[in-house]
Amino acid sequence: MTQTDISRAERVQVKLFASKAAADPHDLVPVFHRWIREAKVPDELLIDVTDYTHVWRGPGILLVGHGVDLYYDLGEDRPGLLFARKRAFEGDLETRLTDALKRALRACADLEEDGLEFSATEVLVRVPDRLHAPNDDDAFTAFVPVLEAAARAVYGAEAVLVIEREEAGTRQPLTARLRVEDAPAVRTLA
Amino acid sequence: MSERSWKSTLGEAIPAPLGEEIDAWEAQIELKKGPGMDDRIFAETRLRRGVYGQRYDNGLRDDGTGQKPLEFPCGDLKKGPDTVFDAPGMQRIKIPYGRITAEQLDVMSDLAEEYSDRILHVTTRQDIQLHFVHVEDTVDMHRRLAACGITTREACGNSVRNVTACQFAGVCNTESFDVTPYADALTQFLLGHPDVQDFGRKFKIAFSGCHGEPCGLVTFHDLGATAVLKDGKRGFQLVVGGGLGAVPVEAKILMDFCPEEELLPVSQAVCRVFARLGEKQSRARARIKFLIQKEGIERFRELVAEERAQLRDDPRWTDFLDTLHGPIENPIRDGGALPEAAPPRFHEWAKTNLRPQVQEGYFVATLTLPLGDISSEQGWLLADLARKYTGDSIRATVEQNLAFRWLSGADAVAFWEALDTMGLAQAGASTINDVTSCPGTDTCKLGISASRGLAGELRKHLTVIRDQLDPAVKPLRIKASGCFNSCGQHHVADLGFLGVSRNVGGRKVPHFNVVLGGQWTENAKSYGMVVGAVPSKNVPQAVELITAKFVADRQEDESFQAFIKRIGKGEVRKLLAPITKPPSYEEDPSYYSDWGDPREYTIGDLGIGECAGEVVPFVEFGIQAAEQQLDQAQDLHDVGEHGKAASQALRSMLTAAQALVRHLGHEVRDEADDIVTLFREHLHDTGLFHDPFAGGKFATYLLKAHAAGDEEFWTGADAEAAHRVIDEARLFVEATHAAYARIGETPQLTPPPAPKASAAAAPAE
Missing domain, CATH: 3.30.70.3340 (Alpha-Beta Plaits)
Known part of the structure; x- marks a missing residue:
């Protein structure tokens, strides 16, 4: 696995955790329908909303788009906003990650207007692209500088970052947990 | 360094025939992106690979304030009539008799996460569906599935759909014998078989190990096979022409006892009769049940017997019997008793x-x-x-x-x-809180009401009160369908619900028709009684009222079916009367939205369903394939591979000829000799292939090329010979188009010869 291979990974997911979660995940259903009406996500065609709250630690409430999906995700038993880039984006992995982080922060800031709160100090980052980014040591080694560069583009060059590997050796996609010391509020970063 | 791809990464893990099919599918997508492929043909091609449409894929969606266009980046590019190329769709993964290995479950989970919405959905026909998939991602999905032994071929479209079977087959206390290997053999035999390519509609097959239990549900299938032992010999009772849909029809007995060695040929004969005589123009009447209604079961039996008698022997009919009696699965742990001490x-x-x-x-x-x-x-x-x-x-x-x-x-x-x-230890399998539902308006183009929303609500409520429910109520089954196509199988539930729309005060209100007393046991023996519609939001109340009355008024040990039959429609209507009318919009607007969807309810998003597939005659697929082969021949020639090019050009003529011969109703094998013999007999010698001006000239291109040598021979061709045969093949394929146009979509079929006496093949009276 080389830097070149991993840079071709098309799909990335970024999750920011809620510090004040929705009282009921279903509260997000009308919010996401409103986002479709208002074309709330820039440069993205939003299509529909789906409810998967019946699935244990599942995708929760899904806002389906053409190039990206947004989830009020219930994974890890910790609700959060999961931004998933699935297609329709030029550039390499670093560019995709930077964009994903920025857009996820923007979406969190928008959801804070509806009473939720999110923290920017911890970000779960997945690369669900087993062809270009298998979940192995080589790929993770190649991934770290890419993620670091993307994080610095969003959090600033001086930010204190810790990048840890998650779920090594399983069938999970390549996953990292990014921790940012004293990260500003999402509204500041968005 | 070359770019990584799933094709190169998986390499030989993909069985060659599946790999070739998937390469062809990839090429067809590329062709579609250019001007080279008709929407209708692409749609049916796509469906036959299990790549289905989804709600809003016509590029329109009501956002609650009116219908708005969805501006997909692809612009006018379509993947079927009225189906936008970029719109997300559904990938149906055909799982024969529902059997899944650990590796396959891993791979499908990977695919759901990478290309879909991280959800695997189990359907009422033992398939797995992934939603919100882009058509271009399906190629790699198919490759990864193929590498673990799964094909999506014929998962949708006018073809033989997933062959289902009882999930307890082989481990069941009531079965006559394990139907698994028979379901497997029939699946493999009919997959891609030429005789099942020209249906007017889909064709569903189910197996059951016994008559008494419900698991196989054979009575509402196009072809149902129930295991029977007769004097120690294995065989099947075969039923045909069952179906749910708007008007459910119970299948009729085709044969009381079909010996095991006749299962495949008789099934093939049924398929040939359906392909030959089934309705092709009117989709609403194109399922085999309508053909049987039209002909009558007696005549249909005769037609099948005649067809069976003229089939050419095929070793596959009985080859599988040699390996039949070994274990299908082996335990990996020693058996043991259940522990007495447990939570x-x-x-x-x-x-x-x-x-x-x-x-x-x-x-x-x-x-x-x-x-x-x-x-x-x-x-x-x-x-x-x-x-x-x-x-x-x-x-x-x-x-x-x-x-x-x-x-x-x-x-x-x-x-x-x-x-x-992992959140999956919920009790109540196959009881009242285990509610079944089709996708409904969540993702289906035909959905009228939110059957999943309703099912989720009922499930949530009934799970909470499960412990307090009367023992007579707990075993009842609830099933919901979002429209009359009945994918939720509501007709055979104790309490079934069918999505409908009603006008109230100038607004649309989602409703469900209440269907009571369907019988799930005995392979779904009888269908429920339609009582009337209640507003969607009142369905939970309807369930409470009906089950409470059942508990209060049932006679000793009376079943729910008997109870409903005894009290009758009138009594149930009286019971539900107070909840059949929704309040006005001003009083309670929540009735004017469906479950789980805050938008004001509309049926404006209904699309044209793809369940029926596109009725594209099989011959058109053949000619299309011939054209692709011809293009490949030209490409090979252009890079100096003259021998391969010539061989491929001959193959393209054979493919086109085979398609036309088959279109005339003749059984033709893949071998060149068989194709050419039948082509000569039925198209050349009859003059059917003759051009009005050039006469038999184009036909002779195939005959001459074949007479000169087989495809192997032509690999020795030089540049000049290859050039000539490619040119001739091009004219031949053009002539095939013209001949097809003259013959028409419904050719005059050669009547089958008089049936030979065959006791084994004759359906029972």
Whole structure:
């Protein structure tokens, strides 16, 4: 696995955790329908909303788009906003990650207007692209500088970052947990 | 360095024939992106690969304030009539008789996470569906599935759909024998078979191991086979022409006893009769049940017997019988008794979700999946669980659950505890809180009401009150369909619900028709009675009223079916009368939205369903394939591969000729000699292929090329010879188009010869 291979990974997911979660995940259903009406996500065609709250630690409430999906995700038993880039984006992995982080922060800031709160100090980052980014040591080694560069583009060059590997050796996609010391509020970063 | 691809990464792990099919599918997508492929043909091609449309794929969606265009980046590019190329769709993964290995579950979970919405959905026909998939991603999905032994071929479209079977086959106490190898043999035999390519509609087959239990549901299938032993000999009772839909029809007996060696040829004969005589123009009447209604079952039996008598022998009909009696699955752990000491919750779960196998010390554990859904993460965990406790013995069930077979009683508690850690230890499999539903308006283009929303609501409510429910109520089944196509199988539920729309005060209100007293047992023996519609939001109340009356008024040991029959429609209507009218919009606007959807209800988003497929005559696929081969020949010639090019050009003529011969109703093998002999007899010698001006000139291109040598011979051709044969092949394929246009979509068929006496093949009276 080389830097070149991993840079071709098309799909990335970024999750920011809620510090004040929705009282009921279903509260997000009308919010996401409103986002479709208002074309709330820039440069993205939003299509529909789906409810998967019946699935244990599942995708929760899904806002389906053409190039990206947004989830009020219930994974890890910790609700959060999961931004998933699935297609329709030029550039390499670093560019995709930077964009994903920025857009996820923007979406969190928008959801804070509806009473939720999110923290920017911890970000779960997945690369669900087993062809270009298998979940192995080589790929993770190649991934770290890419993620670091993307994080610095969003959090600033001086930010204190810790990048840890998650779920090594399983069938999970390549996953990292990014921790940012004293990260500003999402509204500041968005 | 060349770019990585799934094709190169998986390499020989993809069986060659599947790899070629997927390469062709990839080429067809590329062709579609150019001007080179008709929308209709592409749609049917796509459907036959299990790549289905989804709601809003016509590029329009009502956002609650009116219908708005969805501006996909592809612009006017379509993937079918009125189907936008970029619109997300559904990938149906055909799982024959529901059998899934741990590796396959892993791979499908990977695919759900990478290309879909991280959810695997189990359907009422033992398929797995992934939603919100882009058509271009399906190529790699198919490759990755093929590498673990799954093809999506003919998962949709006018073809033989997934062959289903009882999930307890082989481990059941009531079966005559294990139907698994027969279901497998018929699946493999009919997959891609030329005789099943020219249907006017889909064709569904089911197997059951016995008459008494419901698992196979054979009575509402196009072809149903129930295992029967006659004087110690294995065979099947075959039924035909069943179906749900708007007006459910119970299948009729085709043969009381079809010996095992006749199962495949008789099924083939049924398919040939359906392809030959079934309706092609009117989709609404194109299922085989209408053909049987038109001909009558007696005449249909004669037609099948005649067709069977003229079939050419095929070794595949009986080859599988030699390997029949070995074990299908082997346990990976020693059997054992259930422990007496276990948590009370385990015992509650075991009552409904654990069933003893016929093999001592082993059990089938049924996992109650909410709305048939599991996440990718649950999929990986379940695959590990199978590896640890049961081996490759998972079966998807028609009640949208997963059955794990060969669980040792000694492992049952540990297995259940593991399920509990992944949110899948819910009790109540196949009982009132295990509600079944089709996708409805969530993703289906035909959905009228939110059947999944309703099912989710009922499930949530009934799970909470389950412990307080009367013992007579707990075993009842609830099923919901979003429209009259009845994919939720509501006709055979105790309490069935069918999505409909009603106008109230100038507004649309989602409703469900209440259908009561369907019979799930005895292979779904009888259909429920339509009582009337109630507003969607009042359905939970309707369930409470009906079940309470059943508890209060049932006679001793009276079944729900008998109860409903006894009290009749009038009494139920009276019971439901107070909740059949919704309040006005001003009083309570929530009635004017459907479950789980805050938008004001509309049926404006209804699309044109793809269940019916595109009626594209099979001959058109053949000619299309010939054209592709011809293009490949030209490409080979251009890069100096003259021999291969010439050989491929000959192949393209053979493909086109074969398509036309088959279109005339003649059985033709893939061998060049057979194709050319039949082409000469039925198209050249009859003059059917003759051009009005050039006469038989184009036909002679094939005859001459074939006479000169086979495809191997032509690999020795030089540049000049290759150039000539490519030119001739091009003219031949053009002439095939012209001949097809002259013959028409419905050719005058050569009548089959008089039937030969064949006791084994003759359907029973």
